[in-house]
Amino acid sequence: MKRVTLVMPLALVTVLAAPVAALAGSEDVEIENAWARASISTSRPGAAYLTVRNTGDVAVTLTGLATPLAMMPEIHETTVTAEGISSMAPAGEITIQAGETVALEPGGLHAMLMGLQSPMTEGDSFPLTLTFSDGGDVTVDVPILGIAARGPEG
Template identity: 70%
Template sequence: MRSSTLTAIAFSILVGLPTHSVAGSEDVVIEDAWSRASIGINRPGAAYMTLRNKGSDPVTLVGLETPLAMMPDIHETKTDANGVSSMAPTGAITIPPGASVSLEPGGLHVMLMRLQTKMVEGATFPLTLNFSDGGILTVNVPIHGIAARGPEG
């Protein structure tokens, strides 16, 4: 865990603030987080959710952390006019005030590269979102079956 994250958590505990967020990220709500089981650890996994900014200022997601994968990142799948799909990292994502960003199959999504353990149906894993203002937000992501199509499994 980064030193700034530990400092924020220690400060939050001392002053009685929630340890899951600080700064502008308290306006972000994570809805409908989910993922699919993996066959093993040799191929990347993915996670999906909706990020809603209930605040009056834009909030920028700049990084991800999870013990499940050594390289979690935000990727986007795009399909060209010929029907050919490609995927690439997006970098930071800014969520406008009062808006939401959907991370879903076939679009923006959390790519979980270099899995450390198999993603097992029925389990969950923590995913920490790091924001440009220093805030953090952690969600436990449920793992559904390998053929799941949404947060309901």
């Protein structure tokens, strides 16, 4: 009985912790279709969108963001219920399986840029660094489109 009571929680904890397990491979990450909308001054948060393609053969875990543009960049996720109610919450870490692509796009995952250091002006761009659990990072230049832009093509 003693053995079972130890093994059971140990197994459960292992299962729960599995998605967090660090795996190398951020050098095989490609960022595509990065874009952002112009912001209203600096008092309100901005959002940036992009796709993360894992071209390697091991899963990678996106753990955070960094940019000189915002004090607190975080990946948030918008969810819309069947009744049409939308809300937004931090998405936590995001694991991208080998060969898979994760899209940060309007109405889903997005880079929420809080604490803007300067207004996001149409025509400008800013660097956004994605950090991964293997210690690697990838920086992409994000073009700022108009506030009414509907996608990377404007």
